[in-house]
Amino acid sequence: MQVVSGPRQVGKTTLVGQVLSRLDLPSVFVSADEPTPGDTAWIAAQWERGRLAAADAGKAGAVLALDEIQKIPRWSEAVKRLWDEDTRAGRPLKVVLLGSAPLLMQRGLTESLAGRFEVIHLPHWSYPEMRTAFGFSPDDYLYFGGYPGAAPLAGDPVRWRRYVLDALVETTIARDVLMMTRVDKPALLRRVFDLGCRYSGQVLSYTKMLGQLQDAGNTTTLAHYLDLLSRAGMLTGLQKYAAQPVRRRGSSPKLQVLNTALMTAMAGLGPQEALTDREFRGRLVESAVGAHLANASAGGVCQLYYWRERNREVDFVLRADRRLVAIEVKSGRPPHALPGLTHFARAFAPTRTLLVGGDGIPLKEFLEKPVEHWLGP
Template identity: 70%
Template structure:
């Protein structure tokens, strides 16, 4: 008899399981972009608990109200009468206006009544989740951030090669479709990109120029790995908007786990905030789908493949930053440039990516070292650290002591 292969579990599953095994203490908040496996991870954990579990999702085309939260909460409370405890799981909680006030009221009622009801909240817009938590739930929650899947995870779960990961990115739900590239591209475009923009950004946030936001997303994918001033972006987008609006829209897209703008490292927070951003996709699938080219064409285009390699390194770093492990910048001064500057605590690491389009890479690192004395400098690719080795290990491994 052949043994059934055990489903792949992300490391965060062990964290959630350990917290739910403790006495009721904090609300557990699992936050991250769409299609990174939040719901699957929580179900994997709750299936092993041996207590009643009530799961419900607010991810509907029309927004629900706060009374929906109370209804689900009361149903979970009823389960406690027949067990030693229960777990309530509410998915896409950020979709409900004023959700945090209602959750606070109900959680505090259970605390006063000593009800052993543990609560797990899930959300696919981390920035909106964070706003709600800060507004009402201070001191009552812990977060478990889930970022896009790494190369190590896609390799372990699906047996992917490095080239497959570079081109198809880190969406586990789309992985079975790569044998039919056209179908894979349509799924990513319709079920991931469009759904994230329309339901995680436009539905929940005031956006006066939705067409501009969509074009900005496409621009960020097309120019991932490149530094563009907001003024130059407006010229590319041919819109009469202003740079403040553009910066805000880029923040919204980052909050949905799609693209972000890395600030310039200046050793000074104020100067960093005023800098031109380096555009960065958070999943390379977004870059390849919007390019419209095949994997064979991408491999043959040395410039595009080089930008894809740099974007994969940047996504690896930016997703670690999303989990709170570090901050990520770039650095440029006159003709000198460093691809990524990563700060974690007191350590500062300069990272250059050898992609065949940065002839003065070593000169940039040397200039940065003279100016800021980083803890260490790394070269990824070329005669430096192999790309697959860099992407396989967690970012914290490379940041020095």
């Protein structure tokens, strides 16, 4: 069983539909979105359609794709029962599950379907994908980010911003987070999201966050809400790199959006204003690099951290197996000395140290290549 998961509107449904249209197998593709089914009887009915198609096809079998499966209460229990029945009977039915609520999908998979599925994670679109599909330049990608559904509106930034805020941000928070898991302070969660967009690329202690949010919550609540937003594919809090895992978990988070479109839409700045403002552009550049790395990390390519010791800092630290890569990002011409990279290299002996921007690797070149390339052999 394949499970296709990822943030909203990154093309999960479109991708599966295209793959099914090219397969030389019969398929059944149905969505639990419209109209919304009431219970697991709908799953059983669609599964039976898939079984009939598989029986008619003989040994080759058929494919059943169920979209927005998380909208049906107790979906994972029904899928487990039906899948196990087919396994025992030897039915050649291949199943694909799609969901736009990673929080609920993950819960259902771990609670009922352990050992029965393979996850295919679809991240936000990369710069090469947006360039190929929509002709984006590096500056377009910095501002408009990696939402393919919003890209056709790039010629009208006002409409584009409303689309991102209403169809992506609000829908994700209201339907994928607040309706799918317990959140005692919804207004605080929204403010945490706003804070993460405003301070993307910066290290902020939970105590300082509470001061910024002017809320009587506690640091545990903030950490939980940041985790919810991360699993919803919106923004994350990177941990500080340390040799001992326990020291990583106790660190202040570095806030990082997973799509720079969230930064620009929330800031309310037009493309020219955002890209000519030196400080804001610098934050966009670092956040674009961070989003490129964080989306790869979410897909299991590597682990992603930052590092700071007193006034010395490394923007991003990648770890994959025994490979360790330190990355510093500069949007302008950097100084000749890079004390953060120097001290990190002395302390941890990384496999590679990279400078992105300035006199180092051009931003365009860094974003064009997959993260595996920068990890090295």
